[in-house]
Amino acid sequence: MKFKKKILCIGAGYVGAPSMAMIAYKCPDYRVTVVDINHERIDAWNSSQLPVYEPGLERIVKETRGKNLFFSKDIANQIKDNDIIFVSVNTPTKTYGAGADMAADLQYWEKTARQILKYSQSSKIVIEKSTLPVKTALAMEKILSSAKGRIKFEVLSNPEFMAEGTAINDLENPDRVLIGSHETKSGLKARRELMGIYARWIPLKKIITSNLWSSELSKLVANAFLAQRVSSINSISALCEKTEADITEVARAVGMDSRIGNKFLKAGIGFGGSCFKKDILNLVYLCSYYGLKDVASYWESVVKINQYQQERFIANILNNMFGTLAGKKICVLGFAFKADTSDTRESPAIYISQQLLAEHAEIIISDPRALKNAAMELSGIEGNIKYVEDTYRAAAGCHALVILTDWDLYRRLDFRKIYRSMVKPAFLFDGRNIIDHKKCFSIGFNVYPIGKKALTHL
Numbered sequence: 001m002k003f004k005k006k007i008l009c010i011g012a013g014y015v016g017a018p019s020m021a022m023i024a025y026k027c028p029d030y031r032v033t034v035v036d037i038n039h040e041r042i043d044a045w046n047s048s049q050l051p052v053y054e055p056g057l058e059r060i061v062k063e064t065r066g067k068n069l070f071f072s073k074d075i076a077n078q079i080k081d082n083d084i085i086f087v088s089v090n091t092p093t094k095t096y097g098a099g100a101d102m103a104a105d106l107q108y109w110e111k112t113a114r115q116i117l118k119y120s121q122s123s124k125i126v127i128e129k130s131t132l133p134v135k136t137a138l139a140m141e142k143i144l145s146s147a148k149g150r151i152k153f154e155v156l157s158n159p160e161f162m163a164e165g166t167a168i169n170d171l172e173n174p175d176r177v178l179i180g181s182h183e184t185k186s187g188l189k190a191r192r193e194l195m196g197i198y199a200r201w202i203p204l205k206k207i208i209t210s211n212l213w214s215s216e217l218s219k220l221v222a223n224a225f226l227a228q229r230v231s232s233i234n235s236i237s238a239l240c241e242k243t244e245a246d247i248t249e250v251a252r253a254v255g256m257d258s259r260i261g262n263k264f265l266k267a268g269i270g271f272g273g274s275c276f277k278k279d280i281l282n283l284v285y286l287c288s289y290y291g292l293k294d295v296a297s298y299w300e301s302v303v304k305i306n307q308y309q310q311e312r313f314i315a316n317i318l319n320n321m322f323g324t325l326a327g328k329k330i331c332v333l334g335f336a337f338k339a340d341t342s343d344t345r346e347s348p349a350i351y352i353s354q355q356l357l358a359e360h361a362e363i364i365i366s367d368p369r370a371l372k373n374a375a376m377e378l379s380g381i382e383g384n385i386k387y388v389e390d391t392y393r394a395a396a397g398c399h400a401l402v403i404l405t406d407w408d409l410y411r412r413l414d415f416r417k418i419y420r421s422m423v424k425p426a427f428l429f430d431g432r433n434i435i436d437h438k439k440c441f442s443i444g445f446n447v448y449p450i451g452k453k454a455l456t457h458l
């Protein structure tokens, strides 16, 4: 079959692969190929056990794979063979040298640019999908513009706003698609080409355009605003615990103001995930780099409150369990950074588990999807850790339950049965405020929610 467009994506991660699967699904006449330096990952995308759990993803991959969606290890030939190249390689926080622990590590990004330059034999549109510091496209362009002869590269920015767990819906019905380009003749032409792809299933009024730098910055700022809301409500949860105000009631009252809105006002143990912390630190670094110290410290406080919330949670467990956890069994319910994903990157569960172990508690970790990743996150850490998928078995014989992920499954547990199997007095720390606290209290638990009064028999 002759395909109308040939699209490549470099980077088969949480962002690259699902977004390409959606393009292939919506545009059966386009050929979409995804490559990755990690061969195991490509094998997994070609197998029945996809490397990423995301509701609805498997159906779309099964429908398109082998028809117009391909996962390949041959990066060189795929670069040669495709006209439109998305780049979705990871851009972790730098761990060394200038900007360590703040700036984005762009080494993979630059390597990819050089690979594109090396193997290209014709002009191409190169699209930044990864979240990047402002002006990264400039570096990309400088590398690519050293191409010899008539080959020309046009760099676009097209950040991805999807969230994990709802990725398929977000990709199918996004709030907006943002395309940044140079406002030159060739830049505008490339922009129209990319708009043409999204216009196959997204209304034109939702496809917005801007200059390259606004597009790059918008993605960082969108994540910073979302994270800032979480830190704002979490900071108020601490005040609620001191004043007998209830954080759920406060969030409801505040969120009903249509200027504020009710989303991202759920108090908990803090945000996790691969993006929020990394992107804010990146923003902080950019501000400092440009000498904007006050702006930098404003955004840095969002990350500080997130850490504070986790420390507060641990202190609460320790203080209420008579100041010692040594030898006690704590059942950790949920390790994923949020519900409906197997992803554990930057999950608050990592820090909280480490602290429980540091207090010499024995921890039994349960999660419906993330146990494999949990074991990887905690590998090499000393202490007594068990991984038990079944919640009831995990909780049996424990002194406390600690809810760290908002899995729906936890709302429907038979807490009477769990209570009977636990050591008394039984403690329940709900780090996500998802269960019926009054009911659990009436069963006999000592219940400690976030941002509301504890319900205890002690």
Ligand code: UDX
Residues within 6 Å of the ligand: 010, 011, 012, 013, 014, 015, 016, 035, 036, 037, 038, 041, 088, 089, 090, 091, 092, 108, 109, 111, 112, 129, 130, 131, 274
């Ligand atoms: C990543 C970044 O975290 C995010 O900021 C960005 O917006 C998109 O890329 P994600 O897809 O979640 O998000 O990352 P990850 O699952 O780590 O996928 C990146 C993939 O790129 C990995 O599979 C890695 O093997 C691959 N890669 C990395 C390459 O193919 N080539 C490289 O040179 C480096």
Ligand code: UDX
Residues within 6 Å of the ligand: 160, 161, 162, 163, 164, 165, 223, 226, 230, 263, 264, 265, 266, 267, 268, 269, 270, 271, 272, 273, 274, 275, 276, 337, 338, 339
């Ligand atoms: C985020 C952005 O939402 C998305 O647009 C971007 O493309 C990538 O980063 P993601 O990290 O997948 O997506 O998850 P998100 O739903 O934003 O949640 C992030 C964290 O904040 C989770 O740990 C979640 O539990 C927490 N959170 C979210 C809260 O604690 N309270 C809330 O009200 C909302």
